[in-house]
Amino acid sequence: DVKVTQSxxxxxxxxxxxxxLECVQDMDHxxxxxxxxxxxxxxxxxxxxxxVKMKEKGDIPEGYSVSREKKERFSLILESASTNQTSMYLCxxxxxxxxxxxxxxxxxxxxx
Amino acid sequence: xxxxxxIPAALSVPEGENLVLNCSFTDSAIYNLQWFxxxxxxxxxxxxxxxxxQREQTSGRLNASLDKSSGRSTLYIAASQxxxxxxxxxxxxxxxxxxxxxxxxxxxxxxP
Numbered sequence: 001d002v003k004v005t006q007s008x009x010x011x012x013x014x015x016x017x018x019x020x021l022e023c024v025q026d027m028d029h030x031x032x033x034x035x036x037x038x039x040x041x042x043x044x045x046x047x048x049x050x051x052v053k054m055k056e057k058g059d060i061p062e063g064y065s066v067s068r069e070k071k072e073r074f075s076l077i078l079e080s081a082s083t084n085q086t087s088m089y090l091c092x093x094x095x096x097x098x099x100x101x102x103x104x105x106x107x108x109x110x111x112x
Numbered sequence: 113x114x115x116x117x118x119i120p121a122a123l124s125v126p127e128g129e130n131l132v133l134n135c136s137f138t139d140s141a142i143y144n145l146q147w148f149x150x151x152x153x154x155x156x157x158x159x160x161x162x163x164x165x166q167r168e169q170t171s172g173r174l175n176a177s178l179d180k181s182s183g184r185s186t187l188y189i190a191a192s193q194x195x196x197x198x199x200x201x202x203x204x205x206x207x208x209x210x211x212x213x214x215x216x217x218x219x220x221x222x223x224p
Binding site: 004033040041042043045048058059090092097098099100101102103104105106108 | 143144146148153154155156157158161201203205206210211212214215216217
């Protein structure tokens with residue numbers, strides 16, 4: 001079974017902090033994704049990566065950056081956290097772009 | 113721009129009932145349609161993926177259908193059980209965006 005592991009289930013940070021969310025997959029998947037999920041808005045794509053050191057903006061990249069130095073690890077960075085970034089963050093991976101995406105358990109991030 | 117809609121937003125049924133969840137999408141030029149399950153506070157679990165060339169897919173008590181021409185997909189759950197209680201999300205891949213676009217989900221409660 002594919003395993004996608006997010007480093008924290010719950011995280012509390014303060015406004016202005018630089019925040020790192022880590023995601024690791026164990027299936028040698030090429031593609032990795034970061035989403036945020038908010039009530040009434042569903043899942044929205046922040047960034048994705050189709051290869052090591054490669055990244056592309058999703059639908060809501062503002063205020064975020066990503067890093068993919070190794071194939072199995074995809075990091076989401078909040079450069080200067082703000083309260084409107086309080087959300088559930090979900091990482092996913094897939095073998096090819098059109099194959100099922102496998103999700104981690106999510107990180108519930110609160111920015112105070 | 114692809115939009116994915118799920119109706120109803122919430123559904124409550126007694127145990128043992130057969131039920132249908134609906135998903136509609138505006139851009140019929142999709143590569144596939146995926147159904148996911150999400151338990152409270154957790155990530156998404158992939159249930160079924162229907163390629164654009166297929167009409168349906170089955171897995172156990174679940175059957176998903178796809179009608180591209182009408183922009184609709186349904187998820188049929190047979191003999192529902194309390195363990196089926198969760199949020200079910202559909203997502204369309206492809207079309208103009210070449211990304212996975214999610215609906216906002218149907219919250220299902222199966223009453224014992």
